[in-house]
Amino acid sequence: MNKLFEQVVFAENPLYESIIEDLLQNKYSIIDGFFTPEEVEILRNVLVRKYEEDQFKKSAIGNRVNETVEKEIRGDFILWINEAETGAAEKVFFNKINHLIEYLNRTCFMGILHKEFHYAVYPEGTFYKRHLDTFQNDGRRKLSVVCYLNDETWLEENGGELTIYVNKNGVEKPIDLYPFPGRVVIFESQELEHEVQRVKHSQRLSITGWLKTR
Ligand SMILES: O=C(O)CCC(=O)C(=O)O
C-alpha cells in the first residue's frame, strides 16, 4: 500500500462502532467485558489497597473548588486518579480509555480534550440519589464513563444498581444496570439523569469518569 494511503485509511473498530451507534440511538451504551477479568482484578487490588491506606475521601457535591458533603445525596468515597502518576494497572486502564477517545474524536469529531476519573467505593447502605452529572457546575462534561470493579461473586441481591432514566417518546423509562465486573457504562452527561441504588450487601467498587470538551 502506498504510504500516503496508509495514513488516510483507518481501521474500523466494530466494538467502538457499536458504542457510537448506541450513543446516537439511546444516549447510553453498555459494554460487558470492556475490561478483562485480569484487568479488573488488578485495578480492584489497587483500589482496595489505596482505600485501606485511607487515601479516599468522602464524596462531595459541587465542583472540586466549591464542594459540600451531603450524605443524604451521596454516600460514596472517592479518590481522583492522576494520569501522570499512575502505576502499571492504571496505565492499562488509561490506554484503553485513550484508544476509545481517539476513535471518537477521529470518527465523530467529538472534541474530547480533557478527562477526569476517580475510584469510588460505595460501602454497604450507601447510594447516590438521582442527578445529572453536569449539575456539578461542569458543562464541559460530555460523556460519563463508569467501570465496575466488583469481583465475580457480585450478586444482584447486593443492590447498587445504576438506574438510568431514558425517555422514549415522552415516556420515562428507568433501566437498572447491575455493577458486574468488567462492565462499562457510557452515557451522555448532559442528557441522562441516573442514580445509584442503595448497596444492600458488600461494598460496590468502580472507576467513574468524564470525557470533556473544551
Ligand atoms: O457508579 C455509578 O454507577 C454511577 C456513579 C455516578 O453517577 C457519579 O459518580 O456521578
Ligand SMILES: [Fe+2]
Ligand atoms: Fe452521576
